[in-house]
Each structure stands twice: as C-alpha cells, then as structure tokens.
Amino acid sequence: MAGDIVILTGAGISAESGLGTFRDAGGIWARYPLEDVATPEGFARDPALVHDFYNARRRQARAASPNPAHAALARLEASWPGRVLIVTQNIDSLHERAGTRAVRHMHGRIDRARCAGCGHRWDAPDEMHPHDACPACTAPRTRPDVVWFGEMPEHMDEIWDRLRAAALFVSIGTSGNVYPAAAFVQDAARAGAYTLELNLDPSAGAADFDETRHGPAGRIVPAWVDEMLART
Template identity: 55%
Template structure:
C-alpha cells in the first residue's frame, strides 16, 4: 500500500502557526503581493527578509503537535509492513521533521534554508537573513529564502506526479484547496481511480472532489485516521 499525504497550514495551526486564507489568516494581515513574489523581493528585499525572518523565528519557536507525531508514526508503521508513505507538504516549517518524519517533500520550500542568487547553493539557515548576509559557499551577499513565491514553480513537481501515479490512497490534511497546483492533486488522483480523503477543520474549497472526509481538529482527526490505517498499532 502506498499512501500519498498532502499537508497544508491547518496541520500546523494547533502548534500556533497561522493559516493563510482564514478571516484572521496571514494574508488578511499582510499583502502577499508585497511580501511573497519575486517582484516584491526585487523592489524591497529588506521588507521581504524581515517578513520571512519573522516566520522563521515563529516556526522555530513552535513545537510539533499530535498530528505531526501521528504522521511520523504512519511513516514508521507503513514501512514496518513493507508499505510506504509519501508526505508532501505545502508548509515551509520543519515541524514534520521535528516530529520524526524522515522523508518530507516541501513543495513550497523551507523557511530554514537559504538560497544564493549568485551561485545557486542551498544551505541550512536558522538565523535571520537580511540583505547584507553573505552566502557560506561563494561569499556573495545575495541570499534569499528558499521559498516558492507566488509566480514561481513549486519544487519537485515531477516527483509529486510520479508518487501520485503510484498511490493507493490520497489524503489531504489541513489544506485550503485554493492554491494550485496543490489543490489540483485530488482531481488527478480521482482521474486515476485512487480513493481520496479530506481531513480538515472545515471543508476546503475543493471539498466536493473528495470521496470521503473527516472533519475536526487535526490533533484529534489525524491520530484517529492513522490508528485506522495501521489497525490500531501504537
């Protein structure tokens, strides 16, 4: 059995990290066109760095919750019986990894990595970045967050497509169903006859495309679902 899990901001919300499109979400308080596009970075890199420095500090101060822990347990449980989990996240935090997940595909990048615009090197980065910070590889002061901004192509789309093509189950957890191409994965799964499940606090924008749904707080719904998949194994 191969399980494809897509996670979004809702899986980290109970760790204190804000979602994006709710009434009080991140984009209700900040303008993404001024903070989350290549054009915004070119026009005002100081403001963009400050925004992502804030988000990096918030992510590092947060702790994984029971939903993250349950998905790490799912990875271990499936592997133990010869099955596999592909965990694809839209989140840029590292809470899945800190909860114990070994293989996480960050399609929208990672807040704790920096990318050099001069040499292209990607390096772990847990401190503030800023326009005067130098690349540890080439020394150029041209670092940017290793994030996929609006107008950029998500990371690893070929791998995502391959994993989805071989999945026996597709589950979306804590996603808004509003950001493409991630929001279109459920339709792709359905076109292949793959069973689909939404786990969310409330129905997503694309909720009607799922075969089944489980609604409630991620810290309750995800562990219960993992118990079901693993047959109640601890």
C-alpha cells in the same frame, strides 16, 4: 487497504502548533500583502521588508513544537507496510521534527537559505539581511529558500509520479485554493486512488474527495491513523 499513501499537508496541520494559517480570516495574507513579501518582485523592491517578514516567521517556526497530528503521521510512516510520502505546502520543519523521514516541501523551507545568484543552499541563520553574502560565491544575494508566488513549486516530477502510483491520497489542513496542489485529488483519483480529506472545514475542493472528515487536525488525524494501523 494496502499500498502506497501520499498525504498532502497545509497550514491547518501546523495551526495547533501556534503557526498562523494564510487564507483564513485573520490569516497572514489578511495582514501582509502577498505581493510585498511573497513574490520575486516584492523582494526586488524591498529586500529588507521581505527578510524582516521571514525572520519573524523563522523565529515562530523554530519556537513551535510538533502537535499530535504530526506525531500521528510519523507513526503511520513507521508502521504502514507500504510507502508513505508527505507532500507539504508548509515551510516549517514540524513533520521532520516529529520523526517523519519522507517529506517533500513543495514551497521550500524557512530554515534554509538560498543564493539568488548561484543557487547555493545552506542552513539559514536566525536573522537574514539583504547584505548577507552567499558562502559559495560571496554575492550579496541571499534570500529565504522558499517558493514565492510566480515561482515553480519543488519536487513536482516526483510528486506527480507518486500520486499516480498511490492507493490512497489524503489531504490534511489545506484550503484547496492553491494550484498545483489543489489538483492533486483529481489526478490521484484518475489513477485509481481512494481520496480522503481531513480538514477543519470543507475545503474548496471537498466535493472531489471520496470521503471527508472535518474537525481539528490534532484530533481527527490521530484517530484516522489509529484506524489505518488497526487494519495492518
């Protein structure tokens, strides 16, 4: 198989790096009501709580290291004769730290900050607080540069275009419950792509894929990349 590859990654690819998943039993949304910490309304009600939540997530993400699945995808990007695009639902930077260059963060990045007033973006400090001033406009409206529920995911025009041009779409470590990402497999398939799921367990949309493989990402992703590169 030749041609362009689009790979969607979710929390499952970072779980083996020690970063918690969200929707599984015991996941983050089982312990923190999403309406309190992951919506614009929650931020308006209690910005200190939201900043505390993301400060903890940021510390955890910065302490984590890429695992073999991240490293394998970087190897694929470096050696595949076509284009490889990583579209991630994750807000960590583990793909970049593993060496992948073409990464699009649908849901923003925990290591970045944004002004809710003027829209300016910058590298986030270790700790953020409600009174922090924007370095561009000085308004005390600093927020994490992440996409909350009810907000529009980022890079969507480019993502849809690349999905429709892909020869292969792969979904790794995602539940298949959150749209628009849950619809990527159907969109890619309609455009003629072969579709593959690599996941710990079957996702909610597993039946939509041409092929599924299940197991820990740190094992099945490197094995799949080895197979792909053996064909080049």
